[in-house]
Amino acid sequence: MPDATFSVPDLTTVTRLDELGQIVVGQRLEPDRAVLACRVSEPDEWCRRCGCEGFPRDSLVRRLAHEPFGWRPTVLEVTIRRYRCIGCGHVWRQDTTAAAEPRAKLSRRALGWALEGLVVAHLSVARIAEALAVSWNTANSAVLAEGRRLLIDDPGRFDTVRVIGVDEHVWRHTRRGDKYVTVIIDLTPIRDRTGPSRLLDMVAGRSKQVFKTWLAARPHAWRDQLEVVAMGRLHRVQDRHQRGTARRGRGDGSIRSTWSASPATRSTGADVASSKIYTATGAAPPTRSTGHGGSCTLAATCSPTSSAAASTRCSQATSTSRSRPPGPSTNA
Numbered sequence: 001m002p003d004a005t006f007s008v009p010d011l012t013t014v015t016r017l018d019e020l021g022q023i024v025v026g027q028r029l030e031p032d033r034a035v036l037a038c039r040v041s042e043p044d045e046w047c048r049r050c051g052c053e054g055f056p057r058d059s060l061v062r063r064l065a066h067e068p069f070g071w072r073p074t075v076l077e078v079t080i081r082r083y084r085c086i087g088c089g090h091v092w093r094q095d096t097t098a099a100a101e102p103r104a105k106l107s108r109r110a111l112g113w114a115l116e117g118l119v120v121a122h123l124s125v126a127r128i129a130e131a132l133a134v135s136w137n138t139a140n141s142a143v144l145a146e147g148r149r150l151l152i153d154d155p156g157r158f159d160t161v162r163v164i165g166v167d168e169h170v171w172r173h174t175r176r177g178d179k180y181v182t183v184i185i186d187l188t189p190i191r192d193r194t195g196p197s198r199l200l201d202m203v204a205g206r207s208k209q210v211f212k213t214w215l216a217a218r219p220h221a222w223r224d225q226l227e228v229v230a231m232g233r234l235h236r237v238q239d240r241h242q243r244g245t246a247r248r249g250r251g252d253g254s255i256r257s258t259w260s261a262s263p264a265t266r267s268t269g270a271d272v273a274s275s276k277i278y279t280a281t282g283a284a285p286p287t288r289s290t291g292h293g294g295s296c297t298l299a300a301t302c303s304p305t306s307s308a309a310a311s312t313r314c315s316q317a318t319s320t321s322r323s324r325p326p327g328p329s330t331n332a
Contacts, residue, residue, distance in 0.1 A: 047085035054083030073133035180206035
């Protein structure tokens with residue numbers, strides 16, 4: 001008796017085209033790609049204007065890049081029928097929105113594969129374009145649009161954010177000037193020790209006003225739930241020029257800003273813990289030395305209510321530790 005766990009091989013199911021409303025009717029294997037001839041599974045023979053029945057007029061072929069199988073580019077050649085209404089004479093074609101967006105060159109399965117390869121497998125856009133047999137611009141535009149639809153336009157991705165980090169990044173060096181973006185990340189998993197940080201958004205520009213504009217565009221209830229905003233050195237310098245050091249310590253109820261000591265410690269929870277102290281006490285964050293770039297190790301214990309003697313000991317300990325020559329310690 002036949003084995004009940006197996007069925008007749010079906011290329012439509014293997015290539016997952018049944019999810020896109022397509023049926024494979026033929027295949028052609030070329031040296032550099034596989035071409036699948038498809039047709040729309042559901043008929044579309046009723047007029048969308050008057051509701052009368054239409055008769056087939058002609059057909060056309062739409063080419064779509066599909067997800068690769070065995071790293072061989074797969075191309076779909078979808079045959080689409082066009083109908084003419086017998087009542088009003090309206091002409092329409094079969095609906096293929098289940099397979100791809102209008103005027104798109106990639107199928108929906110190809111978009112999902114490209115986005116997963118970029119985010120999860122860390123593939124480059126050039127490698128994705130090569131696997132899909134499309135140009136770099138086509139793959140890049142499609143991935144950006146799909147990522148914005150699924151990731152950036154998701155209204156629930158800001159719900160659990162309590163600690164955010166802000167810094168600038170140069171994404172292109174040109175002779176006419178560098179191109180900067182302001183990167184905003186979620187540091188809540190780092191503070192809670194539940195996972196890695198998460199990218200929230202990237203905004204063109206590197207000024208503090210860019211971040212203010214982005215923050216003002218967020219809902220007021222979401223801004224109230226923020227506990228800490230960790231900012232980079234550039235924003236610290238801009239803040240010092242605009243408001244002055246004295247105004248940073250005012251208890252005006254605004255969100256406090258803190259700066260990480262060095263790029264190497266930004267991924268740890270030490271700076272987030274220190275920034276929480278400054279947020280709670282309202283103290284101004286410590287400044288970095290121009291020679292070393294490390295902040296005072298006793299700064300977390302200092303507060304506005306500390307005595308002058310304690311602040312002096314803190315400054316002396318910091319300057320002694322930085323000016324001490326390398327070598328074995330003389331303490332017993």
